[in-house]
Amino acid sequence: MVQRPRVSQPSVKIPVALTIAGSDSGGGAGVQADLRTFAFHCVHGTSALTCITAQNTLSVTRVDALPPESVIAQIDAVVNDIGADAIKTGMLLNAEIMAVVAERLQSYHCDRLVVDPVMVSRTGVCLIDDEAIATLRDRLIPQATVLTPNRYEAQILAKQEIHTLDDMKAAAETIFKLGSQAVLIKGGGMRGKLCGVDVWFDGETLEVLRTETVGTHHTHGTGCTISAAMTANLALKQSPLEATKQAKIYLTQALHHALAIGEGQGPVGHYFPLLPSPKLSG
Numbered sequence: 172m173v174q175r176p177r178v179s180q181p182s183v184k185i186p187v188a189l190t191i192a193g194s195d196s197g198g199g200a201g202v203q204a205d206l207r208t209f210a211f212h213c214v215h216g217t218s219a220l221t222c223i224t225a226q227n228t229l230s231v232t233r234v235d236a237l238p239p240e241s242v243i244a245q246i247d248a249v250v251n252d253i254g255a256d257a258i259k260t261g262m263l264l265n266a267e268i269m270a271v272v273a274e275r276l277q278s279y280h281c282d283r284l285v286v287d288p289v290m291v292s293r294t295g296v297c298l299i300d301d302e303a304i305a306t307l308r309d310r311l312i313p314q315a316t317v318l319t320p321n322r323y324e325a326q327i328l329a330k331q332e333i334h335t336l337d338d339m340k341a342a343a344e345t346i347f348k349l350g351s352q353a354v355l356i357k358g359g360g361m362r363g364k365l366c367g368v369d370v371w372f373d374g375e376t377l378e379v380l381r382t383e384t385v386g387t388h389h390t391h392g393t394g395c396t397i398s399a400a401m402t403a404n405l406a407l408k409q410s411p412l413e414a415t416k417q418a419k420i421y422l423t424q425a426l427h428h429a430l431a432i433g434e435g436q437g438p439v440g441h442y443f444p445l446l447p448s449p450k451l452s453g
């Protein structure tokens with residue numbers, strides 16, 4: 172048996188958030204972005220990896236799924252000991268992983284759950300097959316506190332094309348009927364002035380969330396970052412709408428400080444609170 176020292180030890184209680192998502196070797200999206208976002212919100216981050224991607228700022232060159240039993244073991248290890256004040260799901264990759272994650276979340280009665288339905292990249296490339304989409308729609312989405320589809324994911328879920336703000340609003344109302352408590356349609360994939368404009372619908376409030384369009388090519392990890400910031404804010408006991416508004420402000424700051432690393436699309440930068448303030452000249 173381990174003998175613990177009989178001295179009073181300093182301890183700090185902070186909220187805990189769990190991300191169930193994939194690894195991005197380039198560090199810009201996935202679990203790496205989620206844990207970094209949690210840390211910058213002073214929320215302790217835990218993780219259950221679903222897959223390992225070989226990925227950089229240019230492309231994803233390989234994806235290896237973890238066995239569903241491994242995903243479940245990670246979730247159980249974390250939740251049974253440390254607990255989770257809020258949970259997010261990101262890239263779940265296939266129907267098998269989605270089904271076991273949905274089953275586990277149901278048995279935990281998680282009441283602060285952000286589901287980022289990673290199905291299609293912002294450039295329109297489909298990342299999961301039809302069976303996985305059906306499992307996500309039928310088993311995971313009805314458990315979500317907030318569901319955060321991008322433009323292309325929203326088109327699939329709402330079964331309509333999205334070009335205008337009115338299209339975004341109509342899609343939000345349709346997707347809401349799939350059973351999540353609220354829907355945030357993210358507008359990073361919209362054209363022109365709508366790029367960066369999001370639409371919120373929770374059955375009562377239909378709200379357009381805008382900050383400003385940031386003119387940067389370095390937008391890798393925007394979706395993961397906003398959903399992780401929402402999860403952190405839920406763990407901090409903010410209401411879902413407030414958590415989302417604050418997360419959008421955080422994401423916009425991170426876009427303003429995006430990192431020009433690699434040869435391609437760099438990630439959003441989380442380090443802005445630590446950067447030295449600009450010096451006064453003169």
Ligand SMILES: Nc1ncnc2c1ncn2[C@@H]1O[C@H](COP(=O)(O)OP(=O)(O)OP(=O)(O)O)[C@@H](O)[C@H]1O
Pocket residue numbers: 292293320321322357358359360366367368369383384385386387390391392393394395397419422423426
């Ligand atoms: N250029 C931009 N300026 C301001 N906000 C942006 C910009 N690009 C994306 N956003 C915001 O980033 C958040 C994520 O949206 P986006 O549509 O990019 O998600 P995603 O497609 O899941 O992300 P990713 O491109 O990382 O896959 C939203 O709040 C969106 O409005």
Ligand SMILES: Cc1ncc(COP(=O)(O)O)c(N)n1
Pocket residue numbers: 192193194195200201202224226261262289390391392393394395396
């Ligand atoms: C492992 C992993 N998960 C998710 C995304 C999408 O991320 P985002 O939508 O934030 O660019 C990604 N590129 N890699």
